[in-house]
Every structure is written in structure tokens, then in C-alpha cells.
Amino acid sequence: MSTSTGVTAGTADSLPGWEQPELALRGSAGHLLRRAMQVYTALWTSTVSDKLTSPQFAVLAVLSTEESLDQQTIGARAGLDKSTCGHIVDHLGKLELVSATVDPANRRRKLVALTERGRDTLRTATPLRAQVEETALAALTGKEKRELSRLLGKMTGLNQPD
Template sequence: MSQNPDLIVAAPLWPHGDSSLMHLMRRAGQHSTTCWAQCIDTGLSAVQYAILVVLAEETCCDQQTLGNRAGFDKATGTYVIDRMTKSGLVNVVVDPDNRRRKLVSMTEDGEDMLERMVEQAKSAEKTIASGLNEQDIRDLKRLLSKLGGLQEP
């Protein structure tokens, strides 16, 4: 094993030691993606689903607000919203009061897609939490919220 403590902290996995936080987060992300793919048959990503959920609550909102609520950055949002527009799930129009803003709303096809995905998303949530008890789930949500700079659930 290396004598360099910086290498040890950043190591993905030592045979008889602890894993780094970054490695564990990456592996958890991979597991999350796998669970989503196993449960969702629509081809939509978790970000696209989050956008539909926000638009179901907001009806219409600007891209910045949508990004803040759904948890994505501007570059990701532009790409994903363009894809969703081409798929007919959302409409994008220029805000008549501020031409620099774009307003996003869900189409009827988007509403149908959201309705179809709700049970699948619940199944993905249940799959990823399998093996965890209720306290583990509460602790995990609290810690992930803290790491993500979000309010605690």
C-alpha cells in the first residue's frame, strides 16, 4: 500500500481499507442509473422526469426556475429541454415581458408521459432503497441533501 496519504484518501478501494467518499458516491450514482434503467421503459432520464414533475406543479415556468427546481444547470437544461421539445413533451416560447427569458410548459403528450411514468419512478425508488430500513432511508436522504446543498427533507 502507498505511503502517500493523499493517494490513500483518493483511492477507489484498498483491499483491506476504507473506500473514498468520491468512489462510493460514483458507485451509488451508477447503482441509481441502473435502477432507473431497469424500472423505466419510456427512455426518459431522471432529469427529464423531474422536469415533467415540476411542470405539473408550475404549469409554466422559465428555464432558470425550472433548473433550480428540477436540479440541473443551464447547459444541461438547454440540451434536455431541446430534446423534450423535439419529442413533443414540452413547449418553449419567448416570454413576451422579457424576450431574454424562455417559458417552458408541458404538452398533452408530456402529461400522458408523466402519468405513465409515475408508477415506474416509484418502482425505481423502491428498487434503489431495497435493503435499507426506514431509518437508513431517512439518514441517507438527510446526508445526500446536506452534501447537495439542499434543505433537509
Template sequence: MPALDLSTHPGHLARRLQQAHTLLWTTIVSEDVTSPQFAVLNTLVGEDGLDQRTVGERVGLDRSTIAEVVRRLVARELVDKVRDAKDARRSVLRLTEQGTRLHHKLSGRTARMNKIFLAPLDPQEQATFLELLHRVSDAAEALRNPTARPSDRPAP
């Protein structure tokens, strides 16, 4: 059997795309804060006081991954995890001042990284590419979490 043409395999291309993203992220944005950690900080900037499960759903992280990301952010004093005043059974997440400052610093770098990442595409291709990524990601999320709806995803 001859070798397969992996250039037609979406998983192979997705892995290569992720490698490119990781290289750009660590080179331009941060060696210390991961993209998922930034996503959590970004979610909390927009809406402080969310519970861990909700934040995980919004950024597309499973329960064990969001728990580890939050643990690391709390350990670095970027996020506080506190008991909900309305329901003592649950904890909510809040950005610390340090977390807010870091988010602000990394936001500009993230924008610069995205510009470089999408530079091979013209503006219309960029919009199409992002729409296609959303569609494939939403379909994959539906396989993992059948109760999620595309409308649950925040607008880009």
C-alpha cells in the same frame, strides 16, 4: 505505496450509487427518458410556465445541461418553449399533453424504482439516508453556486 481503500472514499461510493440508480432507472422506469428529463417534466407538472433557468435551478442542473435536456424534450414534443406573454425577452416552458401523459406513466414506475433502490434500508435508515444525501448535495451545490440556499431546494 499500497492501494487505497476506496470503500472510504465518498466520490467512489457516489459513483457506484449512481451506477445502481442508472441501472434501476433504465430497467424499471424508462430507457428513453433520462432521470434529469423526468425531473424537468416533474417540475413543470407542479408549476407550468417557468423559465429554463428556474427549472434548471430547481432540479440541480447547470445552464448547459438544462439547455440540452430542454432541447431534447422540445424535440420529442413533451415540452413547449414559448415566449412569455408578460416579457417577450424570455421564454417559458410548458408541458404538452404528451408530456403530461408520460409524466403520469413514469411517476408510478419511479416510485417502484425508489422502493427497490432503498429496500436494503429500514424506514428510519431510509429517512436518515435521504437527509444525509440532501445535506451533502446542498453543501456541494453551495460550492458550485454560492448564492443558492438550502431553502431554495423544494421539499422532498
């Protein structure tokens, strides 16, 4: 039987881990990833900014590598889908952290570049981002941190070099 949430209902005793559901959650990758992201987001907000999100930082970081880039390239390098990247670029434009111009070689394409304000924001946020990362992963050894990054890269398709 499917519920309005799209979840197929079964009897309680047929669900894996039902005897101790809180223990089943502790081993659930999805639950643990969601929980880790909550911790990371809280650290980001308290350390870096409640106005600049981690994905927005990623866009600024990608843009710092070249004079200007089109949104498709930004999205691919930052690991963002087209719609999300578009919203982020628009928002960063309103904050005057990036500027957008029409590509003279292809008038349908928009080229995005960091503004001086965007560079300053990135310069300020970069060491704070490193601090968030260090705090979030403090319980792990160096080897565990590298393994976590490798596994998350593999899982997301954003593979890190081995």
C-alpha cells in the same frame, strides 16, 4: 509530481490505504456515490425507460407544478445547472414532451410548459420512479432512508426539511 490527469503522484507506500486499495475504496464516499449512481441508473433504465432519464423526469415533474416556467426556475427547482437544463429542455421539446414560447413580458426569456404527451409520460413514469427508489433503497430501514435523503440533500445543497 503532477501527471497529465492532474493527479499528484507519490510513492505507493505514502498513499493512504495502499496496502489494501480495495478496502480503501469501500470507505470512499466518492467511489460509493459513483457506484450507487450506477446501480440507480441501471434500475432506472430497466424499470422506467432507456429514453427518459432521471434528470429529464425531474424537469417534467417540476413543470407539472405550474402552467409554465422559465428555464432558470426549472433548473433551480430540479437541481440542474443552466447548460444542462437547456439541453434537457431542448431534447424534451424534440420529443414533444414540452413546448417553449417566448415570454410576452420579457422577450429574452423562454417559458416552457408540459404538452399532453409530456403529462402522459410523467403519469406513466411516476409510479415506475417510485419503484426504482424502493428497489434501490430496499436494504435500508425507513430511518436509514430518511437519513440518507437528509445527508444527500445537505451535501448537494438541495436540503430536505428535517
